Amino acid sequence: MAVMTGSEPGSRPLLNRRLAPFGTTIFAEMSALAARTGAINLGQGFPDTDGPEEIREAAVRALRDGRGNQYPPGPGVPELRTAVTAHQQRRYGLSYDPDTEVLVTAGATEAVAAALLALVGPGDEVIALEPYYDSYAANIAMAGGTRVPVTLRPHEGVFRLDLDELRAAVTPRTRLILLNTPHNPTGTVLTRDELAAVAALAVERDLLVVTDEVYEHLVFEGEHLPLAGFPGMRDRTVTVSSAGKTFSFTGWKVGWLTASPALVTAVRSVKQFLTYVSAGPFQYAVAEALRLPDSYFDDLRTDLRAKRDLLSEGLAAAGFAVHRPAGTYFVTTDIRPLGERDGFAFCRALPERCGVVAVPNAVFYDDREQGAPFVRFAFCKRTAVLEEAVSRLGTLKP
Template sequence: MKPLNPIATGFGESVFTTLTRLANQAGAINLAQGFPDFDGPEWIKELAIDAIKTGPHQYAPSMGAISLRQGLADFYLEQYKLSLDPAQEILVTVGASEAIYSTIVALLAPGEELLCFEPLYDSYLASARLHGVKICPVTLPFPGLEIDWDRMEDLCGPKTKALILNNPHNPTGKVFSQAELEKLALFAQKHDLYVICDEVYEFLTFETPHIPLASLPGMRQRVVTISSMGKTLSLTGWKIGWAMGPHELIKPIHHVHQFITFCLAHPLQIALANTLPRLKTYLPEFRAQYFKKRDYLIQGLTSLGFKPQRPQGTYFLLAQVPNGQTDVSFSQELIHTKKVAALPLSSFYLESNQGTQLIRFCFAKKMETLSLALNQLRGGL
């Protein structure tokens, strides 16, 4: 038989799948997995049931259900004063993941280069590689996680086409400051780069409000903002995402999207359109719930001798592994001796080896789950 595409066969099993398998085999509490162990509100599920009962059940417009695009345009105008034309500047996708892939394919040609901060979310690398795009990583050095501007300048060459920015940032929990975003905006303009902004945790910032890069002066024309509702509504399996930006950029992204998935499940789009007007009251409760979880886990881990880093956003936090251990050996030890799984970080890096000293805990878990995990880590199995 002829060999298959080496890019695809080279991917192997993701670290998330491996850890989940190991955690399940050991009967461990899984704080490695990056999604909630609870479901979003009943009233949103009811909206989905209503939408399934009433339809429509045929293909949605490929750009997305009109009511959802209009709802998103209204929502973003009120939230960040971002003005978007729902007819041409908002594209509904199957989760942020599809938006990321379609955007990379639409904006970059094979052989071109994409700047990216590491640790990096794994789908950026996979999407870029599948399309023959080179990822150029800029390490955010732990624990300060500041941007290395000299490295950014050094990496920027004639083939550099775009920067991908995840803000708030998985896995570090960093929220890029206004000053950093302003400098990134100037950098993008100076080097004529597009910026792909993955903002799936936009509603999960703790001390500071989220600032979309697209809202900064001079950026609207060069930014594609990607987000999704999975994390925010604790309904990750619904996979409702979107890409927003100027028509000139959304148009080719739509053209790619129409040949990959064409559209997302129509009734779920209607359910989300009907959810959006109620987000204003939902979001403060949502954030308050995560404040509690974050502080509870930090306090618990600190009392056990861990040195967790306080995240400014997302539902992840990083902790250093003890001297003499690696991320992989320590996470395996935790699974086997404490029956708690945390995610080793080395696979989030292309260049730096600092991930070998870091593990990620996810606190998108019920308080009982977090309490049980801390109890087990304390040795009270």
């Protein structure tokens, strides 16, 4: 039997037209390129070592004890929901009810997707800080919403949010602001004043906000401040985080969101028809991870700050213009000082030129030209790997 590909005369395309602009992600393409060429993969953001041994053993213990091997509760196992609320209270002074205001998800990716599918309808406008993580655009499209980018632009070595531009982007059709801080890919950490302005705007215009805070523990300058803690935001904010970035178990895909009971109920109504539940035994392990002492989080930041500096200095020595990040584990560079302008072409050629893989930031922009000269490198790798990458990149110096 012939399989219709969507290219036959008169046939309807197989892919939903809302997703037609979205093909294979750049992360899959560049990781495949790294594997094919044997290059050092500084493109996709995953660590090359596992997280704490005691947390891995906690997952093994849960498996052996039969905890989570069958369907866990829809909202997540009580131990993890309680750990999430304790974490929010201890770190930020935010109080949540573990029974009605927490939802465990298949990573932060599902949390954001379920939130947007639940809260956004056809014709609604969603403001997102550009450049943005690629799943945001696809999620908004699946919901039938309209994406309205507000672009972070480089200023004195860092990317900044223009609050006037944000305010001007709000229209009567705006339903929601999708906020990411610490911000991937630029490494920007929004300040208290910036967040206060966002909160005031949301209250004034009666907007919902979804905040992706997965890099909350990876802040090197400034501080992480959840938007939900600002006046008027407690009942209009869905706060998203996950275990992957903080504990270096990205493959476990354990995320969560905190919000008012009404918002959690709305998002759960969608989530139950996506994965229903996931990662049962890992949920118990992440509950233990969230109770690790402050020294764990301090050591994580110290280690990654040193790696940020190692890679940033190496990239600058190689001739890149470097935008040193205040948070996350990515550094954005400008390739124009190297005589280059096309990030796609540069990244596709880089493995053959010097054996390193990076990601072109243009994939995170609606206007690809704005992002064309910017390239992102991940520094969540072993120090020896970063040192070798810096050595290889040094051959690019003009």
